[in-house]
Amino acid sequence: MALRPVHVNIKALDPPAVGRFWAGALGWSAYQPGVTTYVGPAGGLVWPDPVVLGVDIVPVPKAKGTAKNRVHLDLATTSAAHRAELLARVSAxxxxPVDVGQGDVPWTVLADPEGNEFCVLEPREVYRDTGPIAAVVVDCADPVAMARFWGEATDWTVRGVTDEQAVLRSGEGVGPYLEFVRTPGGKTVPDRVHLDLLPGPGDDRATEAARLRALGATDLDLGQGDVPWTCLTDPEGHEFCVLTAH
Known part of the structure; x- marks a missing residue:
């Protein structure tokens, strides 16, 4: 039994507008299968995608506050020219630009039109085969504990763990990385960005949710009511959802 990360969920006042931004930034397409806007590779909606993590943008009534998101995307670049082109494209x-206290770093920190932070990285060999999203980066207090929980919760493989960072990736070695980075400060507001996980073939949502609770997850009530997914938090309070298998 294991769960597969299938997309990054972003809350937005205007999902179609935010979807257009991320489609342009990633070189993908925006689809509207229902009330959400889903951003994935061009050529028609495929979900779950066999390789990439899509971006699912859901409508909410409140705008993002001033607190920095605890989850953000790092975008990959393959050359100095590609990086310059991507920076010009997302700016357009x-x-x-946003200052999250990053100081003098070789990457650029930006925010999408609703204030969700993301980074455009300098070219790095480790991300050359990830596609446009290099990594989903999660602020945390204890990367070792996060590697333990998420390594058991999902079907992704732990690729490295230190006191400062834990790195996971699909067992097939494709798509983006999931990185937990030691960061000062804890959760102060509900998460604006989170991961959605899908049970594997033959597994069901209730069984998987129970397994996650045994690993240290906690139920989360956001007023969601009777919905076909289960809202949980990991041991550090990061929100995520377990979807119903199709």
């Missing part, structure tokens, strides 16, 4: 789409 409405991205703005």
């Amino acid at each position: 789409l409405g991205a703005t």
Whole structure:
């Protein structure tokens, strides 16, 4: 039994507009299968995608506050020219520079039109085969504990663990990385960005949710009511959802 990360969920006041931004930033397409806007590779909606993590943008009534998101995307670049082109493209789409205390670093920190932070990285060999999303990066207090929980919770493989960072990736070695980075400060507001997980063939949501609770997950009530997914938090309070298998 294991769960597969299938997309990054972003809350937005205007999902179609945010979807257009991320489609342009990633070189993908925006689809509207229902009330959400889903961003995935061009050529038609495929879900779950066999390789990539899509971006699912869901409508909410409140705008993002001033607190930095604890989850963000790092975008990959393959050359200096590609990085310059991507920075120009996202700026034209409405991205703005933000200061999260990063100091003098070789990457650029920006925010999408609703204030969700993301980074455009300098070219790095480790991310050359990830596709446009290099990594989903999660702020945390204890990367070792996060590697333990998420390594058991999902079918992704732990690729490295230190006191400062834990790195996971699909067992097939494709798509983006999931990185837990030691960061000062804890959770102060509900998460604006989170992962959605899908049970594998033959597994069911209730069984998987029970397994996660045994690993240290906690039920989360956001007023969601009777929905076909289960809202939980990991041992550090990061929100995530277990979807119903199709």
